[in-house]
Every structure is written in C-alpha cells, then in structure tokens.
C-alpha cells in the first residue's frame with residue numbers, strides 16, 4: 001500500500017497550473033453517453049475516479065482512450081444499460097450515469113451507490129425527480145431497475161436542497177426528453193455551468209445554469225464535440241493552503257479565481273496577501289497567520305464544503321480561535337483526530353469545530369480518512385516539525401493528480417513510496 005512521506009517546515013514557493021476539475025470531469029464523462037458522435041475532453045485530470053468512470057463507459061460499450069490529459073470517447077456503439085455493482089462501488093458519484101443512460105437507452109439498472117466516508121449519501125432527490133419525468137423505479141436487493149416505457153418527459157422539478165448530483169442527473173435525463181424540464185432550487189456550482197456548457201456544445205438546449213432555475217428543452221439527439229474541463233477549484237484552494245501554512249508564496253496559473261470568491265477572503269482574513277489577475281491567483285503569507293471568526297459551509301456561492309478540511313488544516317497554525325460549521329455533510333470532520341495526532345488543538349461538537357491555533361505541529365504517522373481530509377493532512381505535514389507519513393493515500397489520489405509531483409514542483413519535500 002503506497003504512502004506519502006513529507007518533511008515539514010519547507011516554505012512553498014513557485015508557480016503551478018491548476019489541474020482539471022474532478023467534479024466536472026465525472027459528469028462530463030457521463031454526459032458523453034448521450035452524444036451520438038465522438039467527444040474529445042481536454043484538461044481531464046488523470047485520477048482514479050476518472051479512470052473508474054471510463055471503466056463504466058467501456059462496460060456500457062463506449063470506447064474511451066486517454067492521451068495525457070486528453071480523453072476521447074465514442075458512444076456510437078453503446079449497447080448496455082447495466083452498470084455492475086463492482087463498478088458502482090468504486091465511486092459513489094457513479095449515480096450521475098443514471099440520468100445519462102436513461103436519456104440514451106430508455107432504461108438503466110445499477111446498484112444503490114454505497115455511503116462513503118462522509119456519511120450516508122442518499123439519492124432520494126435523484127429518484128423522485130426521475131419519477132416525475134416518467135421513470136419507473138423498482139428497488140430490489142440493492143439494485144435499482146429503472147425503465148421509462150413512455151419515454152422521458154419534461155417536468156417541473158423543485159429540489160428541497162440544491163443537490164449538485166441531483167441537478168446533474170436531471171439535466172442529463174432532460175436533454176433528450178420530450179418537452180421542457182425546469183429545475184427549481186438547482187445547484188449553482190461552477191461544475192453545473194461546465195456541464196451545461198458542454199451539453200449545449202453537443203446540441204442541447206439548456207438555459208439558466210449558474211442560477212437557481214435551470215430550463216432544459218428536450219432535443220432529438222446530441223452530437224459530439226471538443227471541450228476543455230474547467231480548472232479544479234478545490235485543488236486551487238489546497239495549493240493556496242499549502243503556501244499559506246508554510247508562510248510561503250504561490251502563483252496558480254490556469255485557475256478560475258471567481259470560482260473561489262468565497263474562499264479567497266478567508267486567506268486574506270488570515271493575513272495572506274492575495275492578488276488575482278486574468279486566470280491567475282498569487283498568494284503570499286509573509287506574516288504569522290491569524291484565526292478567522294466563523295466559517296459556515298454552504299451550497300455555492302457560499303463557502304464550499306470540499307474546502308472545509310483544507311482550511312481547517314491551515315487554521316491549526318493560525319494565532320487565535322477559529323470556528324467552522326459544516327452544514328452540508330454529516331460526517332466531514334474525520335480528519336480532526338489525525339490532525340490532533342500532529343499536535344493540532346481542535347474540539348468538535350456536532351456540526352461545529354473549534355480550532356485553537358498552536359505554535360507547532362509535529363510530524364506523525366497518520367491515515368487519510370477521505371479525499372479532502374487526506375489533503376488536509378498533507379497541508380498540515382508541510383508545516384509540521386519533522387517527518388510525517390500518510391497512509392491510505394489512494395483516497396487522496398481520487399481527486400489529486402500526482403499530489404507529490406504538484407507540491408514538489410513548488411518546493412515541498414514530499415515522496416511517494
């Protein structure tokens with residue numbers, strides 16, 4: 001089992017291009033099922049989750065080939081509508097294939113995606129929306145058998161929570177449905193905009209994306225296209241966090257600063273200098289970090305839950321008391337125990353975490369508990385006294401392309417073994 005070894009107290013300094021976004025690449029790969037022609041996706045991150053999505057495409061009968069960060073998909077020979085349990089279990093967000101397979105094949109069988117490290121990951125909103133679009137869903141022994149004997153039809157769908165995955169599944173199912181679909185209280189994340197932009201380039205008719213009401217007018221078919229995946233806003237936050245906690249400096253190139261408008265001010269409140277110009281972000285942390293008052297995770301455009309663990313790690317070294325409230329997931333503080341092993345002073349009470357900044361963190365043997373929790377340990381290790389070994393790093397590889405190479409390129413002493 002691979003591990004990361006990190007020698008701390010090394011200032012991050014340099015510039016780096018931000019990798020493509022995992023949480024956009026995954027729905028885009030699912031959307032390829034809908035297109036009749038060939039799709040070329042550039043800036044696609046080489047991640048285990050992305051490879052898992054490609055295995056699902058291949059299992060459905062699509063061809064999928066990688067060349068560097070460009071992946072070419074041809075769904076012309078799609079022949080199946082069943083995703084085996086083994087593939088579904090590899091990645092719970094595979095549920096986003098449901099809407100696309102239904103849209104293309106008119107039926108789909110797949111297993112209930114399991115919960116994950118963040119707690120139960122229900123899909124009630126996905127299923128209720130698809131039922132409103134004419135999908136019959138039979139649940140049997142953990143399998144979902146979905147059919148739409150009269151074809152998918154447009155519907156007016158109101159989400160009780162702006163679920164990213166549910167919004168994506170509805171958009172995918174609605175592209176080839178009969179009539180108009182409206183999504184009220186839709187997710188507004190940048191990844192939703194990326195998916196809508198891709199689908200419209202393939203001939204879909206989607207409007208309102210990025211706002212709370214999205215309209216999709218069903219069309220007869222979608223053709224192929226060439227598209228570039230948006231930069232990963234959470235990887236951008238991670239790299240900025242690495243520079244901040246080591247009192248270093250970093251320039252992020254090919255980022256999209258406005259995607260993290262809710263996070264950049266937090267770095268400034270900590271005392272970092274942040275400059276945004278074109279698609280670049282420059283941060284330096286010349287002085288001791290200061291605690292920030294209260295951070296509440298919210299749906300976009302609020303503070304992103306995926307950046308919570310990352311910012312928590314940075315705050316462990318910030319002078320004073322910081323408070324985080326995790327409003328999106330039930331169990332997203334699993335990194336806390338591991339950070340405490342490194343000398344952090346964090347108390348958790350339900351949704352609230354109170355972080356007292358400490359003078360020093362200490363290298364330790366720690367275990368990645370989930371994707372972003374693992375990234376938080378990497379950040380803490382960069383500032384810790386001595387050597388840290390992080391195991392279970394396959395969870396980090398789900399979302400970060402060669403994280404050790406990325407950080408090594410800006411001065412970190414980090415090795416995979």
Ligand code: EPZ
Nearest residue numbers: 023093121122123124125126163164165166306328329371
């Ligand atoms: C997406 O997950 C992202 N994953 C997550 O990133 C991200 O944290 C999350 O959106 C919120 O921004 C991908 O895009 C692959 P949700 P998703 O549906 O779609 C509840 C990472 O680290 N809910 O917006 O699963 C759900 O339990 C990952 O990159 C229901 O109750 O998120 C959660 O509490 C982690 N019923 C909340 O809504 C439903 O039918 C937000 O979930 C659907 C969701």
